[in-house]
Amino acid sequence: MAAATATRVLTAPVDLDRPGHYVHWGVIQISVANLVVIGLMVVVFVAALLLPFPRGKRDDE
Amino acid sequence: MTSSWTGALRRYALRKLPPEKLLPESQPAYMASWIYVFGVLTVAALVVVLVSGGVLALFGPAWWHVSSVGKYVNSVHLWSVELFMAVMVIHLWGKFFMAAWRGRRALTWMTGAVTFLASIGTAFTGYVVQQNFDSQWISGQAKDALNAVGVGAWFNVLDFGQMLMWHIVLLPLVIGLLTVWHVLLVRMRGIVPPIGATAPGDER
Numbered sequence: 001m002a003a004a005t006a007t008r009v010l011t012a013p014v015d016l017d018r019p020g021h022y023v024h025w026g027v028i029q030i031s032v033a034n035l036v037v038i039g040l041m042v043v044v045f046v047a048a049l050l051l052p053f054p055r056g057k058r059d060d061e
Numbered sequence: 062m063t064s065s066w067t068g069a070l071r072r073y074a075l076r077k078l079p080p081e082k083l084l085p086e087s088q089p090a091y092m093a094s095w096i097y098v099f100g101v102l103t104v105a106a107l108v109v110v111l112v113s114g115g116v117l118a119l120f121g122p123a124w125w126h127v128s129s130v131g132k133y134v135n136s137v138h139l140w141s142v143e144l145f146m147a148v149m150v151i152h153l154w155g156k157f158f159m160a161a162w163r164g165r166r167a168l169t170w171m172t173g174a175v176t177f178l179a180s181i182g183t184a185f186t187g188y189v190v191q192q193n194f195d196s197q198w199i200s201g202q203a204k205d206a207l208n209a210v211g212v213g214a215w216f217n218v219l220d221f222g223q224m225l226m227w228h229i230v231l232l233p234l235v236i237g238l239l240t241v242w243h244v245l246l247v248r249m250r251g252i253v254p255p256i257g258a259t260a261p262g263d264e265r
Contacts, residue, residue: 041151045151045155048095048096048099048151053094053095
């Protein structure tokens with residue numbers, strides 16, 4: 001039971017022993033994995049621009 | 062005053078790299094934004110890449126492919142590189158859209174861009190020295206592209222020894238020196254102000 005739970009937790013969410021999925025758009029071909037990474041980078045970039053930066057107390061305040 | 066090359070070098074270094082600029086105690090208010098964090102995140106990821114790569118170099122492929130600790134360190138090396146490339150590209154996007162070459166910062170921009178190119182070469186040579194079927198496939202494909210542009214005889218991706226030396230000696234040296242130069246330039250010329258803002262000392 002515990003071993004089965006550990007196996008389920010440690011198993012990769014995506015089966016890496018099978019060929020990857022690809023999207024095709026004209027001459028452009030990209031793996032879904034790379035597309036997801038690029039999407040996450042864009043999300044982080046936009047978040048870095050929009051999220052407020054925590055300000056510590058300054059001596060002159 | 063006696064003249065000696067050590068004294069002249071010290072005076073030159075202090076003039077070019079004053080300590081108050083190397084280790085400043087304050088930064089302009091516009092630096093309080095998450096987009097300014099990605100440069101130091103890139104350096105932090107690079108440190109993890111170099112340390113994990115150093116451990117892999119100590120023990121070799123038989124260790125990183127077979128033992129559990131070796132597989133772990135191999136994964137740390139891979140994922141720190143993934144993070145390094147991701148945060149470096151976000152840093153690049155931020156600086157590109159900020160036109161970060163403004164205000165005598167062209168050399169800062171160029172050293173960063175060349176470091177990015179050197180990082181791609183280092184990642185590529187890393188993929189071809191994994192010593193597995195993946196690296197065989199990548200080098201088998203890459204040799205055709207490199208032969209097509211006429212450099213295959215000089216830069217032979219099927220030569221493990223040559224690729225390993227590029228990966229663990231030449232390119233890390235280039236990245237290390239360029240990174241130090243880049244960070245020193247950031248310190249000397251200051252972080253770029255957002256478009257529309259004025260850097261302290263530039264008010265005219």
